[in-house]
Amino acid sequence: MTISQSGKPRIAVTLGDPAGIGPELVARLLADEGTAEAADIVLISDERELADAQSDAGVTFALGGPGGPRLHDNGAARPGTFERKAATEAGGRWAMSNLRVALEMADAGEVDAILFAPLNKSSLHMAGMREKDELRWFETILGAESFTCELNVLPTIWTARVTSHVSIAEVAEGITRENVLGAGRLLHTVLRDSGIAAPRIGVCALNPHAGESGRFGRHEIDVIAPAVAELGAEGVDAAGPFPSDTIFLRREEFDGILTMYHDQGQIAMKLIGFDGGVTMAGGLRVPICTPAHGTAFDLVGRRAANTGSIRNAFDLATRIGARRRSDSTLGRSV
Incomplete structure (x- = not known):
């Protein structure tokens, strides 16, 4: 994948646990024209999950084209459907496979920051994550010291x-x-x-x-x-x-x-x-941001989830990603 030539930071985005409100939140974020104006978006998912997300949110947006988000299929096999509103092994495995691709892209210098929608720790551990939480898993994947x-x-x-x-x-x-x-x-x-x-x-x-x-x-x-x-x-x-x-x-x-x-x-x-809190994984080679709330199974399908936290998480990832891109261009360490 070529590095962004637009001068904007490139942000890898994943939809989080498919059982929760993450897909809806990401769809609503990407339907906002200001999102594409702020960053080049690489959406790590597949067409079916993206279609379900837009249906959940009641929005549509175009992929590719000038400034539009680009879909990067993670290449992983997926089940036919995901159970909604529940922690499952399948949902955890899918969320981890998307995040792994985002981390690999960041490690290769192909993106400047990562934004992920809420995860469910029970799903992650069902799917085989041995670490206590996603931060420790990020450390393992990236070899953080x-x-x-x-x-x-x-x-x-x-x-x-x-x-x-x-x-x-x-x-x-x-x-x-x-x-x-x-x-x-x-x-x-x-x-x-x-x-x-x-x-x-x-x-x-x-x-x-x-x-x-x-x-x-x-x-x-x-x-x-x-x-x-x-x-x-x-x-x-x-x-x-x-x-x-x-x-x-x-x-x-x-x-x-x-x-x-x-x-x-x-x-x-x-x-x-x-409603506006953001969690950031600090000390890694790439800024990784997410809403501070959870998967909110009780809100799935109701179009009632508040987008304040995911918007703030995106804005923070974009701001720090832009600084990293600028520092890299100028030859400063990041």
Whole structure:
């Protein structure tokens, strides 16, 4: 496949789990004329899934032609139909096969970013994914060696996590100086890549009341505060650790907040802006974005799904993909 000559970023798009609302959301996104104006779209699917998606959404759009999305068949054998509104092995296998093609294209430099519609982790594990989540699977496929983590994005605030999909019982052992540094550096870098020249980062404590000077634990004293100081010495504008029950009340002071575990940030982010949230896989060689919500089986076929998150995910993938394309053209590392 030839590299885009339009100057626009090239975005690989997959429809997610076919049992959920992903196909409808992608169809509605691609029916918007502004989508094709912002990026060259490579839609990884097949004609049957695409026709079903347009039927679900009640929209039509042309493939190919000037500025239109181009269909790239993943070449995988598919069942005749997919069961809807349920986690299935077939749906997980299909979603993974499309994503694998997108990752291979990104690794070959054929696309600048990836957007995928919501996945279902039960379907993925039924289909044979051994990793805990899709981020770890992306790491495996791409051979990632650097620190990676999920980032959650709203128009006014980003979060990154030191630990993510682990049990609460395992969180404390994952709060190490190296992990705090890795997550802080990553958040700083992606905020700059998104267009924020001098990101401001607030760092959460782990323990209630930031440990009360060691009365409720010493992670803040022994691990987090020294890591924040080291980030500062490296030129990262980081402050904290601050109690996690109040830091989001101060979110206007920061561009990003570094949390210590999954729900510490996710509960706040979903209360602030559930319909517009984006999840980004950070630390990989290619930006990968998706809506922060799930497959919403209860909304399938009702044309009631909100497109705010997938639109924001597309816009973020396009913005960072464009910067990567520009940096590559100028000979800068990305």
